Amino acid sequence: MAGTGSSTKVVRTTKIDAALLGKMIYYLKLTREAESRIENVLYRQGKIVGGVYVGRGQEAIGVGAALTMRAGDVTFPCHRDFSVFLIRGFTLADMMANWLARGDSPTRGRENTLHIGNVDLGIFPIISPLGATLPVACGAAMVLKRRGKGNVALVHFGEGTTSLGHVHEAMNFAAVQKLPVIFICNNNQFAYSTPVEKQYAVESLAVRGPAYGMPGESVDGTDVLAVFGAVERGNARARAGKGPTFLECVTLRMTGHSAHDAAEYVPEKMKQTWAKKDPIQRLEKLILDKKILSRKQIEELEGKVREEVDAAIADAEARPLPPGKEAIEGVYCDTECWWSKKRL
Amino acid sequence: MSTNVIMPQMGESIAEGTITKWMKKVGERVDRDEPLFEISTDKVDAEIPSPAAGLLTQILVKENETVAVNTVVAVIDGEGSAVAVPAATEPKPETAHQGPIHAAPQAAAHIPPPAAPTASEQIETGEDDVRTSPLVRRIARENNVDLGQVKGTGLGGRVNKKDILDFIEQRGPGTPVAPSAPAPAIAPTPSPVSFTGASQAVPMTPMRKQIAEHMVASLRTSAHVYTVVEAEMTRVVAARDRFKEEFERRHGIKLTFTSFFVRACVEAIKESPIINSSVDGTNIIYRRDVNIGIAVALENGLIVPVIKRADEKNFLGVARAVQDLADRARTKRLSVDDVQGGTFTITNPGSFGGLFGLPIINQPQVAIMGVGAIEKRPVVRDDAIAIRHMVYLSVSYDHRVIDGATAEKFMGRVKKILENWDEAVL
Amino acid sequence: MPLLTYLEAIRQGLWEEMERDPSVFVIGEDIGVYGGAFKVTAGMLEEFGEDRVIDTPISESAIVGAAIGAALMGMRPVVEMQFMDFIACGFDQIVNMAAKLHYRWGPAVPMVIRGPSGAGVHGGPYHSQSNEMWFVHTPGLKVVAPASAYDAKGLIKSAIRDNNPVIFYEHKFLYRRIKEDVPDQDYVVPIGKAVVRRPGTDISVITYGAMVWTALEAASELEKEGLTLEVVDLRSLLPYDEETVLASTRKCSKVILLHEDTRTGGMGGELAAVIAEKAFEALDGPIVRVTAPDTPVPFAPPLEEYFLPNTQKVMEAARRLAAY
Numbered sequence A: 001m002a003g004t005g006s007s008t009k010v011v012r013t014t015k016i017d018a019a020l021l022g023k024m025i026y027y028l029k030l031t032r033e034a035e036s037r038i039e040n041v042l043y044r045q046g047k048i049v050g051g052v053y054v055g056r057g058q059e060a061i062g063v064g065a066a067l068t069m070r071a072g073d074v075t076f077p078c079h080r081d082f083s084v085f086l087i088r089g090f091t092l093a094d095m096m097a098n099w100l101a102r103g104d105s106p107t108r109g110r111e112n113t114l115h116i117g118n119v120d121l122g123i124f125p126i127i128s129p130l131g132a133t134l135p136v137a138c139g140a141a142m143v144l145k146r147r148g149k150g151n152v153a154l155v156h157f158g159e160g161t162t163s164l165g166h167v168h169e170a171m172n173f174a175a176v177q178k179l180p181v182i183f184i185c186n187n188n189q190f191a192y193s194t195p196v197e198k199q200y201a202v203e204s205l206a207v208r209g210p211a212y213g214m215p216g217e218s219v220d221g222t223d224v225l226a227v228f229g230a231v232e233r234g235n236a237r238a239r240a241g242k243g244p245t246f247l248e249c250v251t252l253r254m255t256g257h258s259a260h261d262a263a264e265y266v267p268e269k270m271k272q273t274w275a276k277k278d279p280i281q282r283l284e285k286l287i288l289d290k291k292i293l294s295r296k297q298i299e300e301l302e303g304k305v306r307e308e309v310d311a312a313i314a315d316a317e318a319r320p321l322p323p324g325k326e327a328i329e330g331v332y333c334d335t336e337c338w339w340s341k342k343r344l
Numbered sequence B: 001m002s003t004n005v006i007m008p009q010m011g012e013s014i015a016e017g018t019i020t021k022w023m024k025k026v027g028e029r030v031d032r033d034e035p036l037f038e039i040s041t042d043k044v045d046a047e048i049p050s051p052a053a054g055l056l057t058q059i060l061v062k063e064n065e066t067v068a069v070n071t072v073v074a075v076i077d078g079e080g081s082a083v084a085v086p087a088a089t090e091p092k093p094e095t096a097h098q099g100p101i102h103a104a105p106q107a108a109a110h111i112p113p114p115a116a117p118t119a120s121e122q123i124e125t126g127e128d129d130v131r132t133s134p135l136v137r138r139i140a141r142e143n144n145v146d147l148g149q150v151k152g153t154g155l156g157g158r159v160n161k162k163d164i165l166d167f168i169e170q171r172g173p174g175t176p177v178a179p180s181a182p183a184p185a186i187a188p189t190p191s192p193v194s195f196t197g198a199s200q201a202v203p204m205t206p207m208r209k210q211i212a213e214h215m216v217a218s219l220r221t222s223a224h225v226y227t228v229v230e231a232e233m234t235r236v237v238a239a240r241d242r243f244k245e246e247f248e249r250r251h252g253i254k255l256t257f258t259s260f261f262v263r264a265c266v267e268a269i270k271e272s273p274i275i276n277s278s279v280d281g282t283n284i285i286y287r288r289d290v291n292i293g294i295a296v297a298l299e300n301g302l303i304v305p306v307i308k309r310a311d312e313k314n315f316l317g318v319a320r321a322v323q324d325l326a327d328r329a330r331t332k333r334l335s336v337d338d339v340q341g342g343t344f345t346i347t348n349p350g351s352f353g354g355l356f357g358l359p360i361i362n363q364p365q366v367a368i369m370g371v372g373a374i375e376k377r378p379v380v381r382d383d384a385i386a387i388r389h390m391v392y393l394s395v396s397y398d399h400r401v402i403d404g405a406t407a408e409k410f411m412g413r414v415k416k417i418l419e420n421w422d423e424a425v426l
Numbered sequence C: 001m002p003l004l005t006y007l008e009a010i011r012q013g014l015w016e017e018m019e020r021d022p023s024v025f026v027i028g029e030d031i032g033v034y035g036g037a038f039k040v041t042a043g044m045l046e047e048f049g050e051d052r053v054i055d056t057p058i059s060e061s062a063i064v065g066a067a068i069g070a071a072l073m074g075m076r077p078v079v080e081m082q083f084m085d086f087i088a089c090g091f092d093q094i095v096n097m098a099a100k101l102h103y104r105w106g107p108a109v110p111m112v113i114r115g116p117s118g119a120g121v122h123g124g125p126y127h128s129q130s131n132e133m134w135f136v137h138t139p140g141l142k143v144v145a146p147a148s149a150y151d152a153k154g155l156i157k158s159a160i161r162d163n164n165p166v167i168f169y170e171h172k173f174l175y176r177r178i179k180e181d182v183p184d185q186d187y188v189v190p191i192g193k194a195v196v197r198r199p200g201t202d203i204s205v206i207t208y209g210a211m212v213w214t215a216l217e218a219a220s221e222l223e224k225e226g227l228t229l230e231v232v233d234l235r236s237l238l239p240y241d242e243e244t245v246l247a248s249t250r251k252c253s254k255v256i257l258l259h260e261d262t263r264t265g266g267m268g269g270e271l272a273a274v275i276a277e278k279a280f281e282a283l284d285g286p287i288v289r290v291t292a293p294d295t296p297v298p299f300a301p302p303l304e305e306y307f308l309p310n311t312q313k314v315m316e317a318a319r320r321l322a323a324y
């Protein structure tokens, strides 16, 4: 099993900012609700087709990281980081429309799952072949460094992805060039059916950082404040021109690899242990304990989240599917490019 | 507004799912997203939420039944709450995709109607004087044909394989073939008999011998009985006139009356299956497929190529087969398979002027229809004399298995189909 | 004969080869405990053990490279790609290492890389590709793409017994949709031999993979109109069966080249060239391609439907070509 905190000591952020916590709990709940509709309702109704991957159990990683971002920062979320898209500016209705393969959606029906990007928002999505975004994040960081405004590039990936050659090349490249990149590994302890002991032979992935000449830190990925704090530390170094950081956020994937996988290979006991560490419940408890929100206010928030998701799905479902012939448009980018024309 | 509930596709390669449990009964109300049934597939078991709110009016797939993904498993009569996928904003002639997203794109229901060919799919037509193909040029070279003389029936008047073979066939023997040219594909017909005395013995060709044997054997085998009906051809003639040109232009097919007779016989046979049988000892062998033989006169004999499974073909298919077989019969390119397996034969003495003929049954079949000449005749209509296209149709049938009443019923049906020819059949 | 799905036929072929030859082993991601993303290798770990059913990290380059190393040492590895799209991550090892080893200095490289390819399941741009031509353009490799369960079993066996690297394209749309009688004894289908799936005289449709079924459907529809299509299933793309391609061309005089892969640089272009070179004077019409357009595979069902060749598109092309 993945260990935590082996190479660097975990520093818990002490400053508790009520507004920040409010945002955190809102995005955590919104992400959970939206993803469970996708996985358990829309997919099963045949309204969403193809593959469905969600991030149940690891929402705190996307939320914690994206909330550290400033204007001009860029992010490369992975296939389970739904929250990052919302926090960085996509509307929920647009996200749902994309899942539903609608023509009037960010990818106009060309792409599925979270393969959604927007250069203006600084969101660069993955391609399915794992790990390919890490070198690309280095390229973006080269530009950020040259611009000299102290911006950073965040790149997310699973622990299974660390086995790809891309990852080695990118981490070495970033360290040598002192690039402002934060490598955020969400260690959810499984890569499809493969447990960590069949994926790597170190005790904690945090050692990968020092191996390339950058700090490596391992944090509890179900603790949104811990994630937030660790990313902030990496950001501070990067913004100051001191180069990249590697961060491992440990959690458990609380769902199948995809919606058609029952994850029978995950030991029952492990599921039960980690269910107790649910990132949303943890933060909720903290918020109640600190009396930042009352139980009633949290219930109101949940009602609002459900309504938002209902409305987004209704909005998305009302949009048309793309006409078939659009399949052959916009393969190349030129002045007449279809993408630059106004949407229908 | 009613909503179809489908078997979802849970996994990329999953083709089917089993309903393990219905959680609602017919007549019960169900809310949108409320669990409706449970499924089990090769990959996963899952509870399926209802796609809409309303009354469950039909359950189409029972528990423990396995169906293909996208099969409609139930119907919910909604309160207008179901959201149908709005049609794509596509300009008219293209398909608008409606209804829930379907997950098996290669299923028949998915196939959009043929779109106009895109530029890259359009077939180029050549620009040279005679539009033709490398194959036709080769045949022309080998048979010393001036392609300028050949009428093209292909796209844009192109000379195609069929055209040149027809041309060579019609040109007949005697057209000079370059001495050094390879042997022509079509053998010249034998020269006429030259007399040395009052009579001259000429051995029968193998084909002649076969015909002779078959005819005598058939008369020995079957109990031949004959009947003749007269049919008015007004509608058929009109239909042929109307579509002749279009068939030629669109399909390269010369529309003949034979195709009409084939279609009529096929339809009539469906109602009198005994016509499509044969005799084996004391058994009657009924044939599933209707394979219609067409007697084609050759210079020195006769051959009967067969339209296989004519009952599965529409009119265009029959017309294409008739033309193809006749062409290949005349150019001697029929295969053994082409002349076997007939279950009923049509012969056409009328094409040589015969009013009607009484043909001999083509063994082991049990009936053969003869088509007389189609000509205008005075007939009585509404107590007045009218001029109409008429034809005599004779049938020779084997009384061992077919009685008079059956034969008359069959011919009555053929007559009726021809007289009431429905253009929809085209 | 037992009725097997296309997927089960592959499994049976692999299984029998594992039993027959101890140098055969399988290696890939999630193939052991889980039995593979599509369950092709289900049950093999229990039967053959961890030494011969090897679960790996997500490292396509290392997997392919390691298989090459094992092959050089006398083993016959069978690599599973979870999706053929991800073969790109092992590309260098395949095209620069495996493909050229024998030519450069003589060793045999008996290995197979197999996995699901093809669209029709709304997999989007990265779970739908038909990327066989990347490898058809690489001398030293062999490339096969069975359409039937019978061929899938016979070809996986041939591929394993071959002394060269063979890329084995399975079509995921067929995995559980095709069921056939498959003999449960040992038999092989030779690499490099096409088969005429349906004889005909008017137009020869030359194709492979899932499109074979599309061609057959079009052929039986057009039969009703009196047009007879001959359907040639290539089965192997490198080397391909030139003889059968030319014979069918000469018989029908008109040819449609059908593939799910995109148009430019597709198998159709290669076949068109060889037909034009060697059977020019047998042609009574232009060589026609029915293929996907030159775009990535889109996700939304209407887009994917537009992208993919289907029965209707083949019938339209055949009617136009017949009238030519």
Ligand SMILES: Cc1ncc(C[n+]2csc(CCOP(=O)(O)OP(=O)(O)O)c2C)c(N)n1
Binding pocket: A080, A128, A129, A130, A157, A158, A159, A160, A161, A162, A188, A190, A191, A192, A253, C029, C058, C060, C082, C083, C086, C089
């Ligand atoms: C190069 C490559 N190989 C295989 C796959 C198939 N695949 C998709 S997700 C996945 C597991 C990824 O594990 P991890 O990186 O830990 O991310 P997680 O899904 O656990 O979040 C695999 C093997 C892929 N997408 N890309």
Ligand SMILES: [Mg+2]
Binding pocket: A158, A159, A160, A186, A187, A188, A189, A190, A191, A192
């Ligand atoms: Mg993981």
